[in-house]
Amino acid sequence: MGDLNQQMLDKYRNNFLREVEEKVDDGGWVKMCMQCGVCAGSCTFGPDWEHTPQKIFMMIRAGKREEVLGSHSMWLCTSCYNCMVRCPRELPITHIMHGLASYAHRLGLAPKNQPTRDFSLIFWENCTKTGRVNELRMTISVYFREGFMSGVKKMWTLRNIGRGLFFAKRLNPLELFVSHGCKDKDGLRRALKKADEIEARRRGYAVQPRGYSS
């Protein structure tokens, strides 16, 4: 932060824009935004998040690398596609938002303990193991994400719902011990690995396993 001059120089040399174009899914579209603000006005999250898509795109052009990649905004996107259907420049905004989130995550710059980010990871790990989601295990992982006591508290608050689900046959306690899975688990794993390889090749990464990289 010391050399303000150096910082400004970086900021308006477009490097980050180029980085986004090359590394982020649909990042090449960012330069086409005309800053009309329709997305910002359409977003279901509108006033509640720190950076609207419009601002994110402007920040990219202004070279605000840490701020963009460390932003909570991309993680909050609900994929409602309101912005995307309205953008007069037809930017695939929703996809860019997710592309940025994924890129930030890959670089380890995404915000720590971000609930949707945590949820996504738990979900991914859970379902890629057997090819099916084990809802009980996933719920428990999510509840206990912030420690044992807070997990117990959450379970206590929601105990009636749990009971209801059990009686409605929507929750099988045995799943805690035996997960059922898809037929060809190995096949699934191979497919995922291949996908990783393809993506890495396209974007020029060294292949690395998914998960927290920080």
Added chain:
Amino acid sequence: MADMKTAAYICKGCGIGERVDTARMAKVATKEGKMHLAREHDFLCSAAGVQTIQDDIDKEGVTHLVIAACSRRAKTEAFHFPGVALARANIREGVIWARPDTAEARETTQEMADDYLRMGCGEVKKMKLPGGNPDTGHAKRLLVVGGGISGLTAALEASKTGYQVVLVEKSAELGGWTAELYRRMPFREPYADPQHTGMAELIKEVASDANIKLITNAVIAKTDGAPGRFKVDISVESGPSLTEEVGAIIQATGFTTYDIARLPELGGGKSANVIDQAGLERLAKEAADKGQPIRRPSDGGEVKCVVFVQCAGQRDGSGRHLAYCSGFCCGASVKQAMYFKDANPAIDTVVIYDDLRLPGNGEDFYRSAQKKGVTFTKGKVASVEAKGDGCEVKFRDLILDEDAAIAAADLVVLATGQVPNSGVNIDIPEEEVAKMEVKPVSILNLAYRQGKDMPQLTHGFTDSHFICFPYETRRTGIYSAGPVRRPMDIAQAVEDATGATLKAIQAMENAELGRAAHPRSGDLSYPIVQLDGCTQCKRCTVECPFGAIDEDEKTYPVFNESRCRRCGTCMGACPVRVISFENYSCDTVGAQIKAVDMPDEFSEKPRILVLACENDAYPALDMAGMQKNCYSAFVRVIPVRCLGSVNTIWITDALNAGFDGIMMLGCKHGEDYQCHFVKGSELASVRMSKVDDTLKQLALEAERVISHEVAITDIARVPQLINDYAAKINEIGMSPLKGFA
């Protein structure tokens, strides 16, 4: 008057016959209107009806006729009888459609119809058949002043239409600003890249055109005359002066760029690396000639980063710079950023804008620039200062709402605006001109009483009926085209010049036939002045919105009919009423006012005179009728050519005749005027502000005379205004002047 034979025709069609007693009207026409002949007809605009009238003209020798049927704006083709004077009483739109069809309303509706017929009879007897302007000119050549894109286009278009052209250019070369450009904005699909200007080819085409006489290094020393017979003295830099006779003139004198030295805060005039768009065109041309990239002006260094500052000295609210948007400069910056990106995509090009204005296909061009990687930043530039080899640009980022800077811009391009080359502003008084440091130089040097150049609207642009008739200036037969009229780009200038050329051709042709030009195109009447009564008060010469009236040695007005638009403003201005048209005069309107049957003070039937502009207010009233928007039966409407033609004698006459109120309905005036005659409604409002004194003398309330600005679309509002006013009159009571006339 011996050979005047009058006739009235009352139509019963369109429901008129069911709503009013036409037999009674026929009696009104002969008894009160003193018509020689009165006929009712079931369907007057039918072939049979028209034939009845024609037969009377042919066999009975009818010379003056009144048609009591629909509005004068309807059935003009059926009721077209050349060679006779014609007045129309508006019984359909103005009476039966404007009144409810009820038993109570029947009596007042009938009174209305009777009055309109009386008024028509009064009017027609004062009308003469217009003979057409005898002072016609026959010159059919077009003078084009200015040899830039607008002037060249005008010359070529006129030539292609078969007219001869004289083109006068001040400098040695043709081409104007367009010739200075490296490339122009695209004007064809896919609107993605800068295009060649095509100027060299255009100049060649003009130079080899046998219809076009080119005079370069020359200015206009004097312009005298009128459409169809302008005499223009042209002084040529080295060589004898010339005099050319032309029928119409197009002023296409273009613009000058705003001086960047006036923008020191943006580095203008302070650093060699801060230039305007014209400066960059020069650099781009030089570079292209040498086959090299554009270099930094200060030291010839490599250009790695270029910043474009939009709206430099434009859209300025402080009053120090141009207040308006020049409209072309956003597109120009986009184009210029491409000069760099197309040559080397690694060069950073940042356009700092407040609003990016790229109308029409400019949007595609903008997108193309974004694809090429030009960065667009919404912001306001605070300062540009020389730093290191280049400049530092500090600005406020308006999206991120923070101060930001570009530390090392090699080149900063200021998007400055267009300042029109419109000659002298004739509205600035001579004393003030004397005080000016730089004396304005006239372009046309008109020998007109009102001044040497065309009147200006605002910011120095020539006045040219912006809202309705964009080509019409306030000097008949002289048209302005291109950025002298309003800021514009090349494509718009080409279109503008083409339009102005066609209007100029029309004006020459009309002048030859002794007919009015726009907006009373084809009108054969013209103002006739009885000089023996004239007091040389100069009101007409000063007020004519079109500078049609000059002065002779004895300061009597000299009318130039071909310059006149037949608005009647001079007639309204004349205090001794010596100006009139054959078919429209103080008498024709006065007779209508006097013809109204005035109920007495105790009748509870007030009478309100409405003087309605025939271009907007009267059609609005007609349309109100068509939509059955009813209004008070106490009004009597008289259409006038323009509120400017309203002479105060009509007001006095009406008040003396016992009218309880007078309403004047005219067009909007001011900078965004809609008045067909530009100044008419404004002059009327000035004149009417003085009516208060007259009212005081007569011991009448100020509300007895009111005026409103209305538009042609005020179809619901006008009836409302009338009804409100009728209620007001009811409140203040009947005029005490009734019965004294």
